[in-house]
Amino acid sequence: MEVKQFSSIFENGVTTYCPGCEHGLLLKFIGMALDELGITEKAIMVGSVGCSTLAYKFLNVDYVQAPHGRAPAIMSAIKLLEKDKVVFGIQGDGDALSIGIAELIHAANRGIPITVFMYNNMVFGMTGGQMAPTTPEGMKTTTTPFGRDIKQMGPPLDACKILSSFPQISYLKRVVITPKPIFTKDRVMYSSKEAMDSYKAVLNAFKTQLMEGFSFVEFIGTCNVNWKMSILDSKKYVHEVGVKVYPPALCRDAFGVEKK
Amino acid sequence: MGAKAIAEAAVRSGLEAYFGYPITPSSEIMENISVLYGEKRYPWFKVFLQSASEIESVNMLFGAGAAGYVSMTATSGPGLSLMAEGISYAYASEVPFLIIDVNRGGPGLGNVAPEQSDISFVLNSLGHGGVKPIVLAPHTVQESMEHVHKGFELAFTYRIPVIMLTDALIVHMYDTVEWEPPYIVKPKVEWAARGRNYGPRHIINSIYLDPPELKGNKEKLLQKQKEIDKIAESECFMCYDDLDVLYIAIGISARISKEAVLKLRKKGVKAGLFRPITLSPLDKNSILKYSSHAEKIVSVEMNEGQLAQEIMRITRKDVEVLPYLGGYIPDVEEVAEAWK
DSSP: OOOOOOTTBOTTOOOOSOTTOSHHHHHHHHHHHHHHHTOGGGEEEEEOSSGGGGGGGTBOSEEEEOOTTOHHHHHHHHHHHOTTSEEEEEEEHHIIIIITHHHHHHHHHHTOSOEEEEEEOSEETTTTSEEOTTOOTTOOOSSOTTOOOHHHHOSOOOHHHHHHTOTTEEEEEEEEOSOOEEEOSSOEEEOSHHHHHHHHHHHHHHHHHHTTOEEEEEEEOOOHHHHTOOHHHHHHHIIIIIHHHSOOEEEEETTOTTTO | OHHHHHHHHHHHTTOOEEEEOOOTTTHHHHHHHHHHTTOTTOTTOOEEEEOSSHHHHHHHHHHHHHTTOOEEEEEOHHHHHHHHHHHHHHHHHTOOEEEEEEEEEOSTTOEEEEOOTTHHHHHSOSSTTOOOOEEEOOOSHHHHHHHHHHHHHHHHHHTOEEEEEEEHHHHTOOOOOOOOOSSOOOOOOTTSOSOOTTSOOOEEOOOOOSHHHHHHHHHHHHHHHHHHHTTOOEEEETOSSOEEEEEEOOHHHHHHHHHHHHHHHHHTOOEEEEEESEEESOOHHHHHHHHHTEEEEEEEESSSSHHHHHHHHHHOSOOEEEEOOTTOOOOHHHHHHTTO
């Protein structure tokens, strides 16, 4: 079988993310979408701090490495000066919603046509699995050994709810990128619906930017290594607990790109 | 006013993007620039944006610089503290921009009167990991205008953040100026991240996970510093003989000290003033040359003696400090008296 080679993804197509992590899947979808829309040559990627930093090793586009949480500010400046380019950023939930929430909110409120992809694995992954603002109630992390206490820490932050209040956002969506395990009599199979939904969301986010709108997509994914779970258990956790805390939703589609 | 002159100089020199956050006593620079934004005679001035914090400002400068645009901001001490993170990243990734630090009283909230207390912060690592930006120190409104143009040029020549260290007095001072930019700064930026555009990709990066890679990048930056050291510039006012006293000062202190030197010369005291024009790199050869012929060295500064420390480190001679703290401005008579 001939494998189609995408120009924005490096030839070997291998990522160094932990086995079971969907981060590599997200990067692949971004690369495929760039190629499908024919915008690879004018794409500028802004990476933030965390596992998303490594994106530049797998996507063959221009790259600017932002300080922790500051990617939306950098993207805004580049887009204002390079209006005909496609500027997108990859952030984690800790990066975007903890240290960088001010930059995210102000970029979103200005409605500058950039695209933010947020991979939400509910912990700080790169630093070794500490609690993030998105950690669900009761989840054990290295800094919440007895589980997250929402009386002390508050409930997990919901990016889509926060960003819904900004009128100048054009596309706001949350999808689950983790494939759903389906148990048959003798083996486990994985659903492909999540991958297709995620790819569609990436495409639509870029389409929104090309129509001069701000787009934000949150991907609910796993971090089985830091959750201290097997790959299968982590995928089950997302579909049993994760989707209850973060139900997939299309919160805004100002240009109707979903229907087209 | 100094702030208006700086604003005019910046826009006429080719400023393409201004990002700023208000802070006394620097806000007048931003206000004056906002008026010039959108004027037809400055078609290159593309973006003016008030950011949500100094953290956002410096990162927007980072973005603009990474894309190869001439950008600047003006701030004061508390804002510069917040910008230190971004400056460190920019220094490591070789991203050019200009920051004007209008020094106010510190530490903490301090006050909004002029001081020169950011010298040590700016010179001895502005950010984590060992950061050495180019630092310019104008002492008049006229020179502030020249330094803005020079700041843009140096930032892009060496791909480095440039700090123009000035104070509340110069920026709020009314003065006669006569200046036009020698040319409009329009740097060549093949390295900038503006999209691949069917060519090789551009990477603006400060992460080097392997020690040999990071070592290589640091060595590259140090090698660049050797080139930067060659641009060191200073002025020695009335330093034409063996001196009874050599004053050392920058900014408004230097301007006041010049008056004191003239007063002393009239009395027959052999006085001179050494004034670094580039604070980093510091003109080591000149300071060694002039200090070796001086009986006494007096550093006049609006802080506890931060410039004196730098000078002592080079000359290994005692430097007497005449400090003005909390927003007080050097007094000509007092400075002149200090020669004894």
